Amino acid sequence: MPRRLLLLLAAALAACADAPAPEPDVEPPALADGEVAVPADSGAVAPRLTTGPDGQPVLSWVEPAGDGWALRMARWTGSGWAEPLTTDRGDDWFVNWADTPGVVVQSDGSVLSHTLLRHPGGSTYAYDVGVRTDGERRLLHTDGVAAEHGFVSGVALADGRAGLVWLDGRNQGAGHGHHSGAMTLRYATVGGDSAQTDEVELDARTCDCCPTAMVTTPSGPVVAYRDRSDDEVRDVAVVRQVEGAWTEPAIPHADGWRIEGCPVNGPALAAAGDHVALAWFAGGDSTRVWLSVSGDAGATWGDRVRVDGGAPLGRVGVALLADGSAAVSWLENVGDDAELRVRRVGADGSLRPAVTVATVDAGRSSGVPHVAALGDRALVAWTDSATATVRTAVVSP
Template identity: 40%
Template structure:
């Protein structure tokens, strides 16, 4: 049985009447009127959503999905010197699993771009595979090839990717063990593999046998190698859903360990995974928890490649919704973004947090919606410039909005 249980706070906001959600014009005006923010026109058109941002070597890269009737289209463009490249259609299909939380990942290694889509593999609602696409310049090197090679019609998704040596490291939630007749034996696992620049898949390995079913994963590269953070699921009947980390060390994946013991007991999945960034031996992790019936967003730093972490710092003002992102800055501090309620609306908040635990005053980027379709806002930094993208809802339609500002 698939669990998609959201917290009451999320449900209460997503069920509000339309008049409780500010109109698009109001939201744009709020952003534009702020002296810090610069609106960036982006190349998405039509019904566009699910942006993914990656900053690499001074260039901002973005993938997104556009929908035309039953057809879903994955597109890509890059932004440099205040100009976008001509959008590239990477792939399209009418048999995709298009989801607000489980959306295409993006990674850049030199001139090579790696993305993914989720393609239905059987009639079950959550039976789909991860299909990868490799792009170099305007050329598709390899299209729609499988990341998961188990051949079992089950859920495979929540992909995260990072460039690694002569290719990419990818991690994903894998449902190959969820098709048992005895439902008590069904459990989602976490896997990782290297994707070569030619599309070869190697070193495919299970790195945690039992994890939360539908929370996004995050991967980063430290001096010691890859680290993956995700929402775990305890082995006993307690159903503890805390954030865990697993590290590559001495040529193999180590044992998963808790980033912090929230002791969040939840008989279901909150669809609200952690965010991660790495900078040399430094790691920053941001996550949402509602342990002790207190929804909040926490941040913690590591200075030893993710082996140990400092005390978590709370950044929200209360009753947070989550959907977090984080990015290191040049001085070792980090920016954190999240959603939280404010009066009758929901706002996208951002704050700078320092490794000694203190933080600046938070800023509001925009008003938005807690509805699932608003997705997960994205944030990236290039030198002293911050870029933010999110899905803006307009009834049944949607568009991607972007702003930038200098620190």
């Protein structure tokens, strides 16, 4: 993105720091048109949006298959979704509303899939991460402990491998939750044979079950996650890989949210070059959805800007549009339901009116929506529990 746009955005964000987001001057829009049919069967859940090597969105989801489940994916054609492919299937999967499988599309077009496999003989929350490319499925981690391993985020690396980050409960043993040992954040690379290398611990104490986020930049991968201090403050932290080494965790903006339990509400990242956008939810005395941007691959961050409508549930997503603006998605409480909304923060610092994409269940059945860029528009994916399937729509926030 041109340097002038970065400077304009940074200045505008500083001016808007911590300010409440303005609400539209007009009546909230009706449900956004532009819905795009997803080639998924009934019962599909857990949509994820990522980007292929051609810069086009890729959608993955989980759907019933016989006595088990299948991980399916479809590529964006420019006007809709291509015929879906099955990247993995199994009858021993752990299927959850927040901890979801996904795919990483490599530079050569090959696909790495990651799924959640119940640990043999383990408890409900004892499950492993399985990874598969063209051959045998292997485990992402090497500890062998019957514990929680999940909340995976992955990116394609320039050397042809995939970089994967996950929450690893090996230090919790068979326990689960904040009364057990500490959850950790770990990273490894996976090659075409599904074998992992370079496993490293990035943080020794994190929130137990908040989704992670990861992007790659010319300066190296950037990871965001919810941290956990000794006195139970659970602010969002960032770690970066610089010249092959991982930095110490840093908190771009301290919310001071103290909660004795996991809120299951993780951050989101998007990147275009070294321009990185971070969106996150914060609770406490009042709930907020925040956006902050970095022009140096996450080394420093601009002031945070509030984007919600006053009563957010969180479950955020973020995408960087062609003009350098950010499209932030989140769930907003509206009566007994929730609205999936998208708001655009322009490169000039303007906050456009929020667009309502859909009305969804305010509970867990609506899952965690995702958003991706389509030029200057946004592509949104979510689980619709009313129709028992995955839906997508193109909007112009």
